[in-house]
Amino acid sequence: MSTDAARPLETAAADSPQPVRLSPFEQIRHARQIILAEAKSLEALARRIDTDLCQAVDLVAECRGAVVVTGMGKAGDIGQKISATLRSTGTRSYFLHPAEAVHGDLGMLRAGDVVLVLSQSGETDEVTRLLPFLITAGLPVIAVTARRTSTLARAAAATLELGPLEEACPLGLAPSTSTTAMLALGDALALVASRMRGFQRSDFARLHPAGNLGRLLSTVDHHMRRLSDCRLARQDQSVREVFVCLSRPGRRSGAIMLLDAEGRLSGIFTDSDLARLFESKRDADVDRPIQEVMTARPSTILTGSLLTEAVDIMARRKISELPVVDADHLPVGLLDVTDVVGLLPDQGE
Secondary structure (H helix, E strand, C coil), X not given: CCHHXXXXXXXXXXHCCCCCCCCHHHHHHHHHXXXXXXXXXXXXXXXXXXXXXXXXXXXXXXXXXXXEEEECCHHHHHHHHHHHHHHHCCCXXXXXXXXXXXXXXXXXXXXXXXXXXXXXXXXXXXXXXXXXXXXXXXXXXXEEECCCCCHHHHHCCEEEECXXXXXXXXXXXXXXXXXXXXXXXXXXXXXXXXXXXXXXXXXXXXXXXXXXXXXXXXXHHHCCEEHHHCEEEECCCEHHHHHHHHCCCCCCCCEEEEECCCCCEEEEEEHHHHHHHHHCCCHHHHHCEHHHCCEECXXXXXXXXXXXXXXXXXXXXXXXXXXXXXXXXXXXXXXXXXXXXXXXXXXXX
């Protein structure tokens, strides 16, 4: 290879960034400065919020179509997250890429939609090119931008002003503080609108059926052991009779639910209770009615309750079995600690 051919590579190498060595202390200090700078900007943003937010919230809460979120570059990345938050809290929403929009995707918009536009400068070409169409179509625009005087803000029905922001990037260039502020405003908009719509935990559970979050927000009925898998006995039977009659192979709960004459839950007796009888040399009690040694009026949970409530009861009261009953206190199932062990809070310390 000739010397002339090698020169472009040499030039590129000379122009490339040179690594900077930072001690662990300097790395931590710098990271803290960045986070504190962004936090300070968020505090200023919170104080800046005024009735314009109310206009924007009303547009979202009363939207008959979808809240269409758009933005270019890093603002678009934040817009996708805001759209996801809107969807997960009960507002129909999707992200529309502004460059794709003017190449045919404007056909996705429908009457009744609201368009949430994110642009720090408010002058981004791909964004401002959309505005005439949105105005002609009669679609209200919510602007998230730095200045009320920008092209975007002047076309908007409601403007959420970010105000003057200094990027946390050491060069003052990479979107950092500005995107954090956009995300925070988007969260505020989505969550206030969700509250105004009366969005409940049950609605959240319906939209998040998977994973640990979905399990916690589902009802106890989806996780309890059905009566066919539970051990039931009359409270007037002796302890011996109960354990002889209910002894069977296979996976089982460590508790027996005891019923009164009307079939209502009156108590609970566990394998551990039986062991304690023998440990305390109360062998004679084995032939006495189990109602004399059972735990009367045990903790229960109503069918249809959220699993979070059941987990909270089991953790606070340190119990391993929780009967599930209906409104008449008739047992419908049993929740065993082994069914929810991964959801219990850490009991250490």
